[in-house]
Amino acid sequence: MNDLNRRLKSWPSWVVLLIVVASVLAVGSTRSAGPQTQEERIDAVARRVACPVCNGESVFESRNRASRAIRNEITDLVRATEATDDQIIAGLENTYGADVLLVPKATGFDALIWVLPAVAFVLGVAGLAVAFRRWKLQADANVDPTDADRDLVAAALRDRDE
Amino acid sequence: MIAASLNSAVGRAGLMLMLGASVFGALAVLYGIRKGDKKLLRQSPRYAWLALAGITLSVVMMQRALITRDFSMAYIQQVGSPDTPALYNFAAMWSALEGSILLWAFVLTGFTAAVAWRFRKRTDDVLVGWALIVMFVVTAFFAMVSFGPADPFSNGVAGFNPATAPGPNPLLQNHILVLFHPPILYLGFVGFTVPFAFAIAALVTGRLGEGWLLETRRWALFSWSFLTIGILLGGWWSYEVLGWGGVWAWDPVENASLLPWLTGTAYIHSVLVQERRGMLRVWNLSLLVATFSLTILGTFLTRSGVIESVHAFGDGPVGAWFLSFFGLIVVVSLGLIAWRGDRLRSPGSIDSPLSREGAFLANNVLFTVFAFVVLLGTLFPLLVEVLDDRRTIVGAPYFDRLSMPIGLMLLFLMAIAPVLPWRKASTELLRDRLFWPAWAGAGALVFSVAVGATGWAPLVAFALAGFAAGAAVRQIAIATRRQGWRGFVGRANGGMVVHIGVIMIAVALASSNSFTHATRLQLEQNVVQEWSGHTFELTSLTENTSQAGQSALEARVVLDGSKTIVPAITTYLNIGLDVPTPGVRTGLTNDVYLTLEQGSKPGDTSVSIQAFVRPMILWLWIGGLVMAVGTLLAAFPGNKRRRATDPVSAPIDTGRPDVQRPEGEQEPEPAGVSV
Numbered sequence: 001m002n003d004l005n006r007r008l009k010s011w012p013s014w015v016v017l018l019i020v021v022a023s024v025l026a027v028g029s030t031r032s033a034g035p036q037t038q039e040e041r042i043d044a045v046a047r048r049v050a051c052p053v054c055n056g057e058s059v060f061e062s063r064n065r066a067s068r069a070i071r072n073e074i075t076d077l078v079r080a081t082e083a084t085d086d087q088i089i090a091g092l093e094n095t096y097g098a099d100v101l102l103v104p105k106a107t108g109f110d111a112l113i114w115v116l117p118a119v120a121f122v123l124g125v126a127g128l129a130v131a132f133r134r135w136k137l138q139a140d141a142n143v144d145p146t147d148a149d150r151d152l153v154a155a156a157l158r159d160r161d162e
Numbered sequence: 163m164i165a166a167s168l169n170s171a172v173g174r175a176g177l178m179l180m181l182g183a184s185v186f187g188a189l190a191v192l193y194g195i196r197k198g199d200k201k202l203l204r205q206s207p208r209y210a211w212l213a214l215a216g217i218t219l220s221v222v223m224m225q226r227a228l229i230t231r232d233f234s235m236a237y238i239q240q241v242g243s244p245d246t247p248a249l250y251n252f253a254a255m256w257s258a259l260e261g262s263i264l265l266w267a268f269v270l271t272g273f274t275a276a277v278a279w280r281f282r283k284r285t286d287d288v289l290v291g292w293a294l295i296v297m298f299v300v301t302a303f304f305a306m307v308s309f310g311p312a313d314p315f316s317n318g319v320a321g322f323n324p325a326t327a328p329g330p331n332p333l334l335q336n337h338i339l340v341l342f343h344p345p346i347l348y349l350g351f352v353g354f355t356v357p358f359a360f361a362i363a364a365l366v367t368g369r370l371g372e373g374w375l376l377e378t379r380r381w382a383l384f385s386w387s388f389l390t391i392g393i394l395l396g397g398w399w400s401y402e403v404l405g406w407g408g409v410w411a412w413d414p415v416e417n418a419s420l421l422p423w424l425t426g427t428a429y430i431h432s433v434l435v436q437e438r439r440g441m442l443r444v445w446n447l448s449l450l451v452a453t454f455s456l457t458i459l460g461t462f463l464t465r466s467g468v469i470e471s472v473h474a475f476g477d478g479p480v481g482a483w484f485l486s487f488f489g490l491i492v493v494v495s496l497g498l499i500a501w502r503g504d505r506l507r508s509p510g511s512i513d514s515p516l517s518r519e520g521a522f523l524a525n526n527v528l529f530t531v532f533a534f535v536v537l538l539g540t541l542f543p544l545l546v547e548v549l550d551d552r553r554t555i556v557g558a559p560y561f562d563r564l565s566m567p568i569g570l571m572l573l574f575l576m577a578i579a580p581v582l583p584w585r586k587a588s589t590e591l592l593r594d595r596l597f598w599p600a601w602a603g604a605g606a607l608v609f610s611v612a613v614g615a616t617g618w619a620p621l622v623a624f625a626l627a628g629f630a631a632g633a634a635v636r637q638i639a640i641a642t643r644r645q646g647w648r649g650f651v652g653r654a655n656g657g658m659v660v661h662i663g664v665i666m667i668a669v670a671l672a673s674s675n676s677f678t679h680a681t682r683l684q685l686e687q688n689v690v691q692e693w694s695g696h697t698f699e700l701t702s703l704t705e706n707t708s709q710a711g712q713s714a715l716e717a718r719v720v721l722d723g724s725k726t727i728v729p730a731i732t733t734y735l736n737i738g739l740d741v742p743t744p745g746v747r748t749g750l751t752n753d754v755y756l757t758l759e760q761g762s763k764p765g766d767t768s769v770s771i772q773a774f775v776r777p778m779i780l781w782l783w784i785g786g787l788v789m790a791v792g793t794l795l796a797a798f799p800g801n802k803r804r805r806a807t808d809p810v811s812a813p814i815d816t817g818r819p820d821v822q823r824p825e826g827e828q829e830p831e832p833a834g835v836s837v
Contacts, residue, residue, distance in 0.1 A: 099552070
């Protein structure tokens with residue numbers, strides 16, 4: 001049984017696992033999610049547009065008159081024209097100004113908001129790498145505990161338990 | 163008029179007592195420590211009782227003013243109304259700035275008193291003394307804010323007509339959760355003051371071993387748990403009340419509560435490395451300082467008016483107070499850490515990235531980056547305004563886009579970390595221990611694809627969730643096989659229960675964000691319509707005026723031929739505001755969520771309804787419950803194991819002769835701690 005368990009967990013089964021995961025993932029992520037309804041498209045666009053008079057809510061969430069007006073505008077554009085989501089949003093930006101955009105642009109000063117998280121992540125990982133390297137050098141410099149060390153620890157543990 | 167002056171006079175007196183007791187408490191303990199006066203130190207809990215008595219008196223008077231509708235007070239003019247039902251009138255205390263500070267002060271003083279009681283036998287210990295000083299100083303700060311710029315007992319304008327009183331914000335008086343969400347959230351926010359106070363005390367006294375950490379482990383755990391529950395209740399409230407069908411909008415106020423949660427979560431993980439190995443001391447102190455100062459910064463952001471938010475309240479001088487206090491905390495804490503730098507150097511080293519310690523460090527990097535992203539996104543509009551002089555908004559899509567990869571990486575870590583041993587793992591060991599969890603992940607993936615899930619991001623999330631759940635279940639299974647029911651308690655096992663709760667929430671978020679269907683339904687009376695696997699039939703559209711001061715337009719919609727749900731629009735007559743209340747049918751696999759559109763009249767035979775079908779929402783709340791239960795289990799003492807303070811073979815070399823001692827001898831063994 002133990003032997004079976006060990007053989008089961010050997011590399012070939014992991015390769016099988018990998019193949020299963022990769023193929024199922026490929027099938028699942030490439031097949032169509034079914035047609036998006038017009039309402040869902042309208043919602044998707046509305047989520048990316050800020051309500052011009054309220055505090056940071058999207059047109060999708062807020063229920064006031066200004067938001068409803070923009071929502072109707074999006075609805076008309078989705079129903080009556082061939083415009084893509086991005087074109088609709090660009091049009092709204094022309095009408096209402098850049099502060100109706102809920103997602104900051106990736107150009108100019110606003111690019112910082114995209115760059116800084118990446119920098120933070122890289123710094124964090126690099127910091128860890130440096131720390132591990134230092135710890136490794138430090139550990140290499142230390143010799144293994146001697147038998148005398150181990151006796152000392154055993155004695156101290158015995159003392160504690162009594 | 164006599165009652166009026168009584169409420170505000172006695173309420174103010176209570177605040178004065180709290181302020182006086184805190185200030186004198188801090189001074190007395192400081193004096194006692196300087197002079198070594200143990201008698202004086204032993205009296206310190208009395209100041210905490212006095213402060214608690216003071217703030218309790220204020221809260222009672224505020225409630226009395228609310229109940230008696232004492233319109234001579236400005237606060238009652240703002241949030242009181244003869245029409246508010248009793249329960250919401252009770253909750254009206256925290257429905258605006260001044261009262262919310264009052265509630266904060268109440269919870270904080272409660273914590274101070276709890277610390278004083280818990281450590282009443284050790285008040286002559288300098289560490290406890292300094293911790294109490296910090297608690298008293300923070301308490302005094304809140305008493306001053308409440309006494310000064312955010313005075314809940316100030317006099318209202320003369321000649322106020324109660325008939326025009328608005329009552330609390332309509333959104334704060336139509337769901338029972340408003341009673342629980344703020345107080346529980348505050349328990350979480352304020353609770354982190356205790357570990358922070360002990361951290362500062364450890365820095366001041368120089369007793370930087372693991373003693374202070376063990377003392378405050380449960381405090382941190384419970385605060386974290388309350389913060390978790392508070393945040394989830396906020397999401398629930400938003401879902402049940404706001405009518406847009408979501409639980410989280412990345413609003414600045416929501417972010418302000420998430421920030422300390424993120425750093426707090428990092429802390430309760432990395433603290434284990436310090437307990438076990440005596441390492442990461444500076445890092446853990448920094449995380450605690452960050453957690454506490456972020457609660458203050460969050461309070462500043464949401465109560466100063468500098469950031470636009472739906473639930474920001476108030477602006478004015480309070481902001482300056484909180485900003486100054488935030489600055490003070492950061493400067494003092496960083497100064498202390500720098501001053502004690504030499505004693506904070508950790509002995510020992512972490513052997514391998516592929517170890518429990520390594521996983522905790524990776525967890526910390528991810529949570530810190532997450533916190534940075536949330537902070538950056540929240541403050542960015544402010545930066546742009548200051549530096550570039552234009553208005554910009556950072557909305558939910560930004561946070562969604564960045565939190566997705568971080569969330570996936572965290573799930574992956576949750577799968578790997580629990581099977582990693584301390585110090586070092588071999589690939590053979592990983593291959594052995596991760597085998598079944600990995601297949602659990604593959605099974606979850608196959609199952610999701612079979613039931614129709616699409617898109618790579620949610621599929622990866624489901625696979626990793628299965629993987630992580632497998633790892634958590636494996637740990638619990640092994641522990642229960644060895645120790646019976648005790649396999650559920652203790653830090654590691656309870657922690658795995660918490661992980662299972664987190665995984666439920668992750669799955670719920672991934673599926674509800676990816677697979678929600680929405681449409682606008684035009685329902686005709688008594689005509690059955692079908693959409694997204696459900697049938698809808700409008701039976702009536704009526705007006706309900708049973709609640710004074712309100713008129714509600716209610717649509718009765720029969721769902722799937724059986725259950726009636728009632729989306730409504732409530733008009734608050736005094737304010738002239740329409741508030742839609744969604745009708746929700748909750749199910750194990752999906753929720754049906756209906757919101758009435760504006761523009762219908764009672765008696766109409768046709769109505770426009772916004773409909774959502776959101777999968778797995780229920781699992782958010784179940785996951786929250788599992789997390790709470792898991793935290794309780796984790797707080798129970800587990801089986802006896804080697805402590806951080808036990809001698810080990812690893813050489814301890816701090817490079818300084820005066821601190822070159824085994825860990826356990828650095829300070830007296832903390833009493834009553836056996837974890």
